[in-house]
Amino acid sequence: MTTCKTGAEHIRSLKDGRTVYIDGQLAGDVTEHPAFRNAIKSAAMLYDFQARPENAELMTFAPPGSNRRISRAWQIPRNYAEMVQRRKALQAWAALSYGFMGRSPDHLASALVGQRIGIDVFRKHGEDRAKAFEGYFEEASRNDYFLTYVIINPQSERAKDWGDQKEELVARIVDEDSGGITIRGAKMLGTSSIMANEVFVANLQPLKPGEEALAFSCALPMNVKGLRVLSRKSYEAAAVSMFDNPISSRFDENDALIYFDDVKVPWERVFVCRDTDMCRAQFHDTAGHAYQNYQAQIRLSVKIRFLTGLAHRITEAIGTTNIPSVREQLGYLAAQSSMVNAMMAGMEAEGTMRGEWYVPNKHFMYSAQVLTQDLYPRVVNSLRELSGGALIMLPSSIHDFADPELRKIIGVTQRAANMGPEEKVKFLKAAWDAVGSEFGSRHTQYEMFYAGARFVTSGHSYRTFDWSDATGMVDALMGSYDLASELDHKKH
Numbered sequence: 001m002t003t004c005k006t007g008a009e010h011i012r013s014l015k016d017g018r019t020v021y022i023d024g025q026l027a028g029d030v031t032e033h034p035a036f037r038n039a040i041k042s043a044a045m046l047y048d049f050q051a052r053p054e055n056a057e058l059m060t061f062a063p064p065g066s067n068r069r070i071s072r073a074w075q076i077p078r079n080y081a082e083m084v085q086r087r088k089a090l091q092a093w094a095a096l097s098y099g100f101m102g103r104s105p106d107h108l109a110s111a112l113v114g115q116r117i118g119i120d121v122f123r124k125h126g127e128d129r130a131k132a133f134e135g136y137f138e139e140a141s142r143n144d145y146f147l148t149y150v151i152i153n154p155q156s157e158r159a160k161d162w163g164d165q166k167e168e169l170v171a172r173i174v175d176e177d178s179g180g181i182t183i184r185g186a187k188m189l190g191t192s193s194i195m196a197n198e199v200f201v202a203n204l205q206p207l208k209p210g211e212e213a214l215a216f217s218c219a220l221p222m223n224v225k226g227l228r229v230l231s232r233k234s235y236e237a238a239a240v241s242m243f244d245n246p247i248s249s250r251f252d253e254n255d256a257l258i259y260f261d262d263v264k265v266p267w268e269r270v271f272v273c274r275d276t277d278m279c280r281a282q283f284h285d286t287a288g289h290a291y292q293n294y295q296a297q298i299r300l301s302v303k304i305r306f307l308t309g310l311a312h313r314i315t316e317a318i319g320t321t322n323i324p325s326v327r328e329q330l331g332y333l334a335a336q337s338s339m340v341n342a343m344m345a346g347m348e349a350e351g352t353m354r355g356e357w358y359v360p361n362k363h364f365m366y367s368a369q370v371l372t373q374d375l376y377p378r379v380v381n382s383l384r385e386l387s388g389g390a391l392i393m394l395p396s397s398i399h400d401f402a403d404p405e406l407r408k409i410i411g412v413t414q415r416a417a418n419m420g421p422e423e424k425v426k427f428l429k430a431a432w433d434a435v436g437s438e439f440g441s442r443h444t445q446y447e448m449f450y451a452g453a454r455f456v457t458s459g460h461s462y463r464t465f466d467w468s469d470a471t472g473m474v475d476a477l478m479g480s481y482d483l484a485s486e487l488d489h490k491k492h
């Protein structure tokens with residue numbers, strides 16, 4: 001008998017009548033749709049992986065009082081060892097998509113774990129809201145829900161405050177009664193929403209007094225009445241074949257605008273209501289922001305390692321590996337890859353206790369965020385630099401191999417010292433899919449922005465750095481000499 005959620009169970013749960021639009025049409029059953037079905041299978045693969053008996057201990061745990069095991073992503077670490085144990089599960093999941101599924105289920109589970117650690121913050125906001133959050137955490141974790149979130153407002157007139165944007169742009173409370181609240185407007189950018197069970201809605205961007213209608217947080221099933229999902233272009237649908245697009249054909253987790261068309265939210269799913277400061281506190285005074293972005297760095301450590309491996313293989317494909325300046329570039333990439341790992345290990349080793357729970361080092365996490373949002377495009381650029389035209393001088397699709405004459409020409413022109421022509425084309429197509437395709441380009445945008453623009457992440461770094469320690473050293477130096485005593489000394 002299965003002891004935890006399986007892929008088939010997840011796929012079944014998505015056949016729920018959700019309202020998803022793509023290319024001007026209603027998608028219908030997303031699990032069957034050519035724009036989404038492979039990414040959904042990849043999400044299902046995560047659950048199948050954790051359901052394998054040999055992976056049970058690595059990937060899952062049994063919460064108290066339950067005989068059904070759930071992902072370790074829901075486990076709240078009580079010490080350093082438990083944090084590392086949990087991280088190993090998250091790394092194993094990330095490795096299944098080579099780090100390309102940014103919003104795998106462990107991202108939101110991590111956000112909620114961090115917020116649950118800070119339940120005292122919700123209590124200050126109101127006992128009912130804290131109870132709602134606690135209840136939701138139990139429900140989502142026990143059922144191993146795949147959650148996504150929308151916590152950012154759509155860009156429109158960035159020079160104006162959120163409350164001054166045209167009505168119906170930013171999601172807001174338009175009604176409230178004994179049953180709950182009603183929300184109308186939009187949020188961006190629900191990555192993975194098409195393959196998630198539920199969406200967590202909140203406001204991370206600063207609000208000011210007077211913007212209380214925008215100041216709410218809640219959770220909704222993806223098929224709730226009035227919730228409309230407007231998908232971006234599907235790279236999966238544009239993928240020619242697995243051979244031509246081995247990554248985008250399977251791991252296009254999708255992004256979508258979420259529009260709330262008078263969606264009713266019952267009180268037991270409302271966690272913040274009309275409190276502008278609590279919207280900030282929900283992430284920053286709890287451990288929510290620290291945990292969700294720690295997960296992102298765990299996942300990134302896997303992806304950068306994969307890209308570093310790609311770089312080495314690119315040099316093998318074009319025969320440059322032994323050129324000293326190329327080796328130097330590879331060595332530099334390897335150092336960057338290990339730096340991401342080292343920062344992740346630092347967050348864990350320098351973590352702190354919060355009550356009975358262990359929390360990663362916040363400033364180390366923000367430092368990693370600032371540095372890696374710059375690092376990712378530079379790593380991608382290094383791969384392009386190492387490649388030259390190899391990523392482009394490729395057969396248009398698998399169909400060229402089906403023609404004997406073209407296959408012969410491919411055989412002559414795609415030679416490499418250590419790779420056969422077919423193997424070389426197969427590999428270079430994968431490399432282009434990862435870094436150069438429209439899918440690859442979206443990943444650069446993702447890594448640069450998923451946690452906020454540079455001015456936002458640097459602001460967090462500024463806020464959490466121990467300035468008194470750093471400036472104290474400068475003060476100690478200044479205090480160690482002065483003009484008067486030196487002049488006095490010279491006199492004698």
Ligand SMILES: Cc1cc2nc3c(=O)[nH]c(=O)nc-3n(C[C@H](O)[C@H](O)[C@H](O)COP(=O)(O)OP(=O)(O)OC[C@H]3O[C@@H](n4cnc5c(N)ncnc54)[C@H](O)[C@@H]3O)c2cc1C
Binds near residue numbers: 192255
């Ligand atoms: C691929 C992708 C997936 C995403 N997935 C999700 C998701 O699942 N859920 C979710 O909630 N969000 C998601 N996001 C949204 C993401 O969190 C935001 O893009 C991010 O927070 C930056 O906000 P923004 O897009 O409004 O950019 P802005 O904040 O508008 O920044 C854009 C640029 O404008 C300039 N700028 C704007 N305002 C200022 C200012 N005040 N001071 C200085 N410069 C300024 C900066 O140059 C900045 O680089 C996703 C984004 C991407 C690209």
